[in-house]
Amino acid sequence: MTQPLHSTGRKPFDRVLVANRGEIAVRVIRTLKRLGIHAIAVYSDADAAAPHVALADEAVRIGPAPAAQSYLDPARIVRAALDTGAQAIHPGYGFLSENAAFARACADAGIVFVGPGELALEVMGDKIRAKRHVEASAVPVVPGVSDPDATDDELLDAAPLIGFPILVKPSAGGGGKGMQVARDQAELEHALPAARRVARAAFGDDTLLLERFVERPRHIEVQVLADAHGNVIHLGERECSLQRRHQKVVEEAPSPLLDAATRERIGRAACDAARSVEYLGAGTVEFLVSDAAPDEFFFIEMNTRLQVEHPVTEFVTGVDLVEQQLRVAAGEPLAIAQADVSLEGHAIEARLYAESPERGFLPSTGDVLAWRPAAGEGVRIDAGIREGQRITADYDPMIAKVIAHGRDRAEALDRLDAALADTVVLGVETNTAFLRELLARDDVRAGRLDTGLIDRLQDPAAGTAIASDGEPDETADGAATRLAEVARLARDHAARSGSAHGHAWQRERGWRLGGVAAAAERDARATADLERATVRIADDGTTWVHLDGRTAAVPRVDRRQAVEAHLAQLERGGSVDPDLRAPMPGSVTTLLLSDGDHVEAGQAVLAIEAMKMEHRVIATVAGVVRLRVAAGEQVARDQVVARIEPAAEPADAGPAASDHEAPAGAHEAAVPNASHQE
Template identity: 70%
Template sequence: MGTGDAVIEERPPRPFDRVLVANRGEIAVRVIRTLRRLGIRSIAVFSDADADAPHVRLADEAVRIGPAAAAESYLDPARIIAAARERGAQAIHPGYGFLSEHAGFAAACRDAGIVFVGPGVEALDIMGDKIRAKRHVEASGVPTVPGIADPTLDDAALAAAGESIGYPLLVKPSAGGGGKGMQIARDARELATAIPAARRVALAAFGDDTLLLERLIERPRHIEVQVLADEVGGVIHLGERECSLQRRHQKVIEEAPSALLDDATRARIGQSACDAARSVDYRGAGTVEFLVSDAAPEEFFFIEMNTRLQVEHPVTELVTGVDLVEQQLRVAAGQPLALRQHDVHLTGHAIEARVYAESPERGFLPSTGELLVWREPGGEGVRVDGGIRSGQQITADYDPMLAKVIAHGADRAEALARLDAALSETVVLGVDTNLAFLRRLLAEPAVQRGDLDTGLIDRMPEPESDAIPNEVLAAAEGVRTATAVAAARAAGGHAWQTAVGWAAGGGAGRGALERDTAANAHADAVATDTDGALWLHGPLGTWRVPAVDRRAALDARLAMIERGGLADPELRAPMPGTVTAVLVADGDRVEPGDAVVAIEAMKMEHRVTAPVAGIVRLAVAMGAQVSRDQPVARVESDHEASAVEAPGDAEAPAETNTTTPEASGAPHEGAHPTAPHQK
C-alpha cells in the first residue's frame, strides 16, 4: 500500500513552498525526503562538524549555524530563526531531540511569523512537565499509575494511604532519581519497614525525606500510541508500538503492533491516547506513552506525552501506510486530517533496530572515528533510515545513533527474520557498533516469543570481548599479504618478493591471488584504519584485527610480571570526550574503585576509577579534550612514590607508555543510568 494512497484519493495542495529542517543526521534526511516528494524546497542547517554530511548534500539549500558544539548550533534558537529568515523559509520542522519540544523556540517561531511544525506552546508547556501532565490528563479520565504524593503525611498516615492504593507498592523519594532509596512492599508488614528505610536513604542522599507511594507495575511493558490531530478538532490514533526492549531506560528495539494487546485493549488504549491529546488541544503528530503490566495487560497507565515525532515512527508508517512527516506538514499548514479513525488499518508487522556507534563489550561506551565503510542492507520489506556516509567522521559531539534498520513482514516471525538478515548485511567499518548485540538480542527466546518487559536486556549477561576467530585472523593475514604484494609489485619488486602461491610448473597471477584472498578471507568488505588495524565484515560478523606491535606487547607483558600480575596502574579514557570533573588532587592517595576523573561525551558521563591503591598522578585537567585510551592518570605504588620523592634521586627518565590500548583494560564505571520509569 502506498503512503496514504489507499485512503486519500485526491492529494491536497502543497502545504509549503520552503521548509527549514532544524536537525541533523538520519531524521534530517528522513524529513528532507518527504519534502522532496511533496515538491517543497528543503533548507538544511549544519554545524562545522556536519559541513559535508548527507543531510547537507541532500537538501536544496544549506546554512551554516555555528561550531560543532550543539549549544552553539543546533540548540541555539536565535541561529535557527536567523537561518530561516535568511532563506525565506515559511516553516521549520524540528525533527526530534534538540529544539523539538522547546516551548520557547515554538514561541520564537510564532513571533517571527514562521510556522513551527509541531503542537502549540500550551501543549508543549503542559506535557513538558511530567507531574503537571499527569494531573492534567487525570482530569480528562486518562488512567495513571495509582499513588499518593502528599508531603504532609507521616509514616503512619502514609502506611494507611498505601492500603487504599493496593499492593505491591513502590516507596520512593520525591527528590532525586536513579532508583536511589526506592523500596518495594508487597504487604503491610513490608510497607512498615520500607517507609522508614526509604526516608533514611532519601535524607542522606538528597537532604529531603519526602516520600510518595505508587502501585508497583510488575514486569512492565512500555507501550506507546501514535496520535494525529488537526486544528479543527480531528484526533485519531494509528495504533500502538511496543518499546519494552530498553537498555538503561533507552529504547533499543521497537515494533508495531504489540504482541501483548488484543483488539479490545488496543481500542481502549488508543481512545485514552486521543483523550490525552484533546485535553491540551493538541496539533500534529504526537505519542502518548503507557505502562502495561505483563501480568494484567488489560490495565494501562499514562506515563507521559512526547510532543514530537518519535525515533521509532517508521514501524507505524510501515504497518499503516501513512507518511507521518507529510501529515505533520499538512496539519501545520492548517489543513484538516484527510484520515478518519475507520480509515486506519494495521497490515502485517514491523520491527526497528537502532544502530549505535558504541562498544557493547566496553559497557556500551560511545565509539568515534572515521566511518571507513557504510553499506546499507536491502531485501524485501527492509527500510533503512540513515544519515551517514563512508568517509564521514563520527564525533563525540552528538548522539551516537548512526541509523535505523527496519523490517516489515506479513507477521511478527517474518519481520524478525527479515530484520536479522538485514542486520547481518549491514556493513559498518571504522567504528564499533552494537550490530552483533542487536542480533543476539533478537535471537533471545523471550524476544522470539514476544515475552518482553523493560528489564529483559538488563537481565542478559554483559557482552564480553570475543576472541577473534581463527578464520578471521587468517583472513586478515591474507588481506595484509595481498596488500604487501600489490605494493611491492607497484614499486617494481623482484620476482621472489612478489611471488605468492607460486609452484613449480606454474604461477599465480593477480586474478588467482584475488580469488585466493577472497576465498580465505570470509569477508565481503575490508578496510584499514589510521592505526593500521584491519576491519573485516563477513558471515562471522564484523571484526577489528589490530596491527601487531610485538615489542609493545612484550613490554606490556613484562611490566605486568614485574607488578606481580596486578592491574595496569595507567588510567585511560574509556571514550573520547571532555573532562568534566577532576575528583582528586595530584598526589592524593586512592584506593581501588575511587573515582579519579569524569569524562562526558554523547550525552553520557563516565567516571574513570583507580584500579589499584597508591598515589595518583594526574595527566589531564578540567575541560581537557581526551581521545579514547588516552592516559588521564597513573596510580603509583607506595614504593614507586617513595622512590620518586626520595631526596638526592637522579632525575628520572621520561616515562614510556608500555601498554597498548588493547592491553590496557583500565576499569571505569558505566554510564550513569537515567531514572527508572517510575521516577
C-alpha cells in the same frame, strides 16, 4: 519511502527548514522533496559534508560543532529560516522539538512551528504537571508523588504509601538521565540526593517525582494525530519494551501483548490525553502495561513530537507521519478518520548505534571507512551517514535505523535479522551483532518482553555473547578466528603491494587474491573468505572486516606499547594494570581526587562524559593517584588519564599485602546522559 496512503498530493508549504541533523533530517527532507517542497538544511561545522546537507535543496551553516552553539540555539535557527524565506520549521526530534520558547520564537518571527501549541509543550514537557493534567481527564496514571515542592524528607515519608520498589525520576529532561530504582527506604535515602545532583547538572532543574516501579513492565506507546478542527485519532500502538538503561533499542508495531479490546481502550486514553492539551500534529502517548495484567495500563508521559520509532507505524498503516505533521501545521484537516486506520502485517525497528557492546556499550568514534545499507523486500533503512564521514562525540551515537515489515511478526523478525546481517559499517564499532543476538533469543521471538529484559541478559563486562539458550555463543569464537585470518591476509597483501594503509581497500568491496604462490601460502578457506569479505584498513593499522553478517576490527599489534604495559604490571608486582584509561572519547567533567591522594581499589577517580554517557573511572588497585588530565580536558579512547602508584610503606612495615583488585574493571557502568536526540 513509496507513495503513502492518505496523501492528497497538494503542497502544504513552498519552503521548509529542517532544524535537525543525521537520519531524522534525511528522513524529513525526503518527504519534503516528495511533496515538491523546497528543503532547507542547517548544519554545524561537524556536519558540513553530512548526507542531510547534500540531500537538501539549500543549506545554512549555524555554528560550531557543540550543539549548544548550533542546533540548540533558537536564535540561529530562526535567523536561518528568515534568511532563506522558510515558511515553516520542522524540528525533527530531540534538540528544540519540545522547546516551548523556540515555538514562541518561531511564532514571533512569523514562521510556522511544525509541532503542537504552547499548551501541549508546556504541560507535557513537565512530567509532574502532565501526570496531574491527564489524571484530571480520567487517564490512568501510576501511583506516586508529583509535588514539585516536595522535600527529600517529605518524599521519604510518602514512600511507604506508594509502595516499594519506587522509581525516582527527574521532572525535567528525558533519556533516562537521573532515573534510579529504590527497593527500600535505605536505597531511597541515597537515590534522592544523587538524582537531584544529576538533574540539576543535566537540566538545571532538580525537581523529582516518585512512582511505583512496575516489575516486568511493558512499555507501550500510542501514536496520535490531531488537527485544528477538533479531529483526534490514533494509529495503533508500538511496543518499545526492549530497552537498555531506559533507552529504547528495538521497537515494533503492533504490540504482541495487546488484544483488540485493550488496543481500543488504550487508543481512546491516548486520544483523551491529546485532547486535554488541545494537541496539534503527531504525538505519542506512552504507557506502562503490566506483563502479568495486560489489560491494565498507566500513563507515563506524552512526547510532543515525532518519535525515533515512527517508521514501524508508517509501515503497518501506510501513513507518512511527516506529511501529516506538515498538513496539520498548514491548517488542513486530517484526511484520515479513525475508521480508515487499519494495521497491516507487522513491523520491527532496530536502532544502529556507534557503540561498543563488549566495552559496556561505550560510544565509538572514528571515520566511516565503509557504509553499505541493506536492501530487500520489506526493508527500510533510515540513515544519516556516508563513507568518509567522521563520527564524533558531539552528538547522539545513533547512526541509522534498520526497519523490516512482514506479513506477520515472525517474517518481520527474519527480515530484520537478514537486513542487519547485510548492513555493513566499517571504521566504527556498532551494536549490530548485539542486535542480532537479541533478536534470536527465545523470549524475543515469542514476544515475552519487558523493559528489564536486556539488562538481565548479559553483563557487558563479562564479554560473552547472548545466545538463545542463555549460554555463551561458542560459534562466535570460530567466526572471530576466521575474521582475524581474513584481516591478516588483507594486511599481508597491503604490505606486499606497498599500500601500508590499505588505500586499495577503500575503493573495493572485496579483493580477489591472484597467483598460485599467494593461494598456496594460505588456507583455501581463508582465501575464499577474503574474496567474499568487505575489508578496509584504517590509517592506524586496524583492519576492519565484514563477512557473513559479522564484523571485526583487528588492531595492529604495537610491540613497544605491549612491553611498556607489561613492565607497568610488573612494577605493581601483579597482573593488574595501574594505568587508568578513558573508556571512551569525551570530556573530563569532574576530578574526584587530587593528585597525590591515596585511593582504594574500586574508588572513583574522575568522570568522563560524551554522547549521552557519563562514566566514572575507578582505581584498579590501592595506592597513590597520579592524575594525567585536568577538568574540562578532551580525552581519546584508551588514553591514560591517571596512574596508581604504590603507596610508600613505613620502615617497620612487614611484607606488603596483595593489592585489592577492583571488582569490575577500570570504569563503572555507564549512566545515560541527557540526549540531544531521544
